Every structure is written in C-alpha cells, then in structure tokens.
Amino acid sequence: MADILLSKSNYWKRASINAALRAVNFTAPPKVYIALYTSNPTDADTGQEVTGGGYARQQVVFGDPVISDRRAGVQNTADVSFPIATADLGLITHVGIRDAVTGGNLLYHGSVKTPRTALTNDLIRYLAGQLKIDEG
Numbered sequence: 001m002a003d004i005l006l007s008k009s010n011y012w013k014r015a016s017i018n019a020a021l022r023a024v025n026f027t028a029p030p031k032v033y034i035a036l037y038t039s040n041p042t043d044a045d046t047g048q049e050v051t052g053g054g055y056a057r058q059q060v061v062f063g064d065p066v067i068s069d070r071r072a073g074v075q076n077t078a079d080v081s082f083p084i085a086t087a088d089l090g091l092i093t094h095v096g097i098r099d100a101v102t103g104g105n106l107l108y109h110g111s112v113k114t115p116r117t118a119l120t121n122d123l124i125r126y127l128a129g130q131l132k133i134d135e136g
Contacts, residue, residue, distance in 0.1 A: 004095055004126075006108035006133045010043045029099035032107065033057035034080055034131065036124065037094035045106040047094060053087030053120070057101050060131060076131040082124040089118035095131070108133055 008016075018024035035057045041047030058081065062074040093115040097108040118124055 004110045004112055004131055006095075006097060006110040006131065008043070008108060008135075009041075009045055009096075009106040011045065011105045012107045013043070029104075031059050031101075032062075033098050033101055033104075034060045034126070035096040035098050035106075036082070036089070036092050036118075037096060037109075038090040038092065040094050040111065041096045041106055041109040043109075045096075047096070047109070049096075050089045050092065050118075053085045053089050053118075054083045055085070055089055056083060057098060058082055059101075060097065060126075062131075062133070071134055071136050073132060073134040075129045075133070076126065078128050080126045080131070085118050085120055085122045085124075087120055089122075091115050091117045092124065095126075097131075097133075 015026050019026040036050040037047045038050060039048040060080050061077050063077045065072045065074050092112060094109060094111050096106050099105045099107055
C-alpha cells in the first residue's frame with residue numbers, strides 16, 4: 001500500500017495543547033497500534049474499524065522526529081503486517097493510530113491513497129516509511 005499521511009484526532013489535539021500550555025499531565029502510551037477502517041474515522045473518531053476475519057490491530061513503531069522547514073515529521077521504522085485474513089474484511093479506505101490494542105483513543109488518522117478490498121487469505125502490510133506524520 002502507498003504512503004499515508006496522518007492527521008491529528010480531536011483527542012490528541014486537546015491532550016497535546018493541554019500538556020504543553022496548561023500543565024495538564026499526559027502519560028504517553030507505552031505502545032501505539034495501527035487500525036484499519038472501512039470508513040473515515042474523522043478527527044472525532046467516528047469511523048468503522050474492521051472487525052472479524054482474524055483482524056487485530058498491530059503495533060507500529062515510529063522513528064525520531066525530523067525537523068525541516070519548520071515542520072516536524074516521523075515515519076514507521078519497520079514493516080507492519082496484519083494476520084492473513086480468514087474472511088473478507090471489506091474495502092479498506094483509512095487507517096488510524098491508536099493508543100491501545102483494543103478500545104483506547106484515536107491519535108492520528110488518514111486515508112489510504114488506493115483503497116482496496118481485503119479478501120479471505122489476503123495479507124495487508126505497510127512497509128517501513130509508509131506511515132508518515134507531519135506537523136507544522
């Protein structure tokens with residue numbers, strides 16, 4: 001799948017501003033996970049996440065931020081592979097970065113450049129560097 005540029009969720013916008021400017025404590029999650037969606041999760045975390053068919057969120061690791069031209073960016077440092085689908089998962093249109101393996105909060109989200117239908121026996125994988133977060 002092609003590069004995906006991710007945007008902040010409302011939850012993460014509030015948490016980061018509160019931590020930086022209002023001294024409201026924030027505890028960073030020990031791990032973050034990529035989630036697949038069949039609809040736009042939106043900043044408000046209202047999308048439809050994939051369920052069933054052996055689907056499970058997968059841990060994703062991001063590298064150190066790189067600052068260039070007043071922008072900070074990170075990208076995933078290793079490939080991320082989902083389990084082979086045991087049933088049709090639907091048309092994957094978006095991804096999200098979440099702070100828990102189930103439930104939790106949406107941190108970032110974005111649309112995939114080329115949505116694709118995930119069928120039984122399909123393997124969905126994002127290569128290192130394909131998940132990018134860019135902040136101004």
